Amino acid sequence: MSALNDALILVIEDDEEIRRLIKDLLEREGFGVETVDTGEAATARLARNRPDLVILDLMLPGEDGLSICRRLRSGDNLPILMLTAKSDPIDRVVGLEMGADDYLTKPFNPRELLARVRAILRRSKGGQEANGNRRFGFEGFIIDLDARTLVGEAGEAIFLTSAEFDLLCCFILRPRRVLSRDQLLDWTRGRMADPLDRTIDMSISRLRKKIEVVSPGINLISTIRNNGYLFVPAVKQLSA
Template identity: 40%
Template sequence: MPRSILIVDDDPHIRQLLVFAFGKAGLNTREAGDGEDALASATRDPPDLIVLDINMPRMDGLEVCRRLRAAGDIPILFLSSRDDEIDRVLGIELGGDDYVVKPFSPREVVARSMAILRRTAAHPPRAETVAGFRYGGLSIDGEGWAAHWMGQEVALTVTEFTILRTLASMPSRIFSRDQIIDRLHGPGFAITDRTIDSHVRNLRRKFADAGCADLIETRAGVGYRLGNCKEPVATP
């Protein structure tokens, strides 16, 4: 059965170009002209992938992504204006899989979308399941997809949790960015190093807000590994 793509953009010309390009690639498409319609369509009949513009009326693409990520893990490819770098980074931090900058080639959008679909169809090996893992003040429930700091749950996206679970699977090992990408998306998936850096930065911020200042250690030019996760020392 052909994969289904939800194309979300307030510009009907862009939607028409993408519908034609995806159709030539043998993929089914449907359209939404704003964020609210996109969210309703994706909730009613989840597509295999969403091509999602960031700047739209009624509800922007970042809010659509935020709400979808709270409920599931539909792959999302963002469309972004050239001057919206902050929004692109935020979109990745919210759990977007990739982005393409406007003006774009419809063939590039289709090629990147096909790469995401191949990854999701392949079901690549994930990090070893970490069940009942505890390290310093950090605890991870691999089966329940939950992470805690000192007993307090830290809300994470699926991507953030998978990165943390990957690092926790071998706490002393340094994982390169490419190795982390392989755990997330499968071998050969092309995303930039800064995408992983954004997810790691977001993980650090969330745990720092909860009181953990050393969740992830950076080894310059090599990659990341789990930090000491030291429990805070109680003052007398």
């Protein structure tokens, strides 16, 4: 069994049929799966043990999915796959703004759900399996691509979602080069990328805000009109 299939996944979904479908699908693939149907139950479950991935429904009784996502993102980089209603495109945008790593609309293809779960887990676990020194510095920040950590000049940890971290990695490995949206989509989401997907733009916006909180006034990523984005700071590989 691969390391990915050793992952524990928490499903937060109030629809019993969908909850059972997801649980059966993932368990057939060898994943460990736990399910809850409310935000309150999710909070109690998360207090006991940290899962490797959360599949989170947007519309929940009581505390809704956006509120739960915001709370999870406030102090952890726990990967989140958001389930949203197809008729509400704005909810997908808001979910990504709140820090979800990816989204999937209902009704969904089970194989696509499985593909997205594996892609998120590969990104989040990739650093644990990588070898060699991949620590880089820029403008006082230190990023470790293997440990998947970003630390500010004063030593403070900066929490990034898996999607935000993957995007930053793309820039760190290609500094001062103009990268198109299509390139960034392909490198971070592969075959699942949609040419009309605005995830890249939202992730860049969130990256800028998180870095600026620690380093006000920093010129991190410039928008190059009609071409893409440019990572502005000089990047230096650090010794082990």
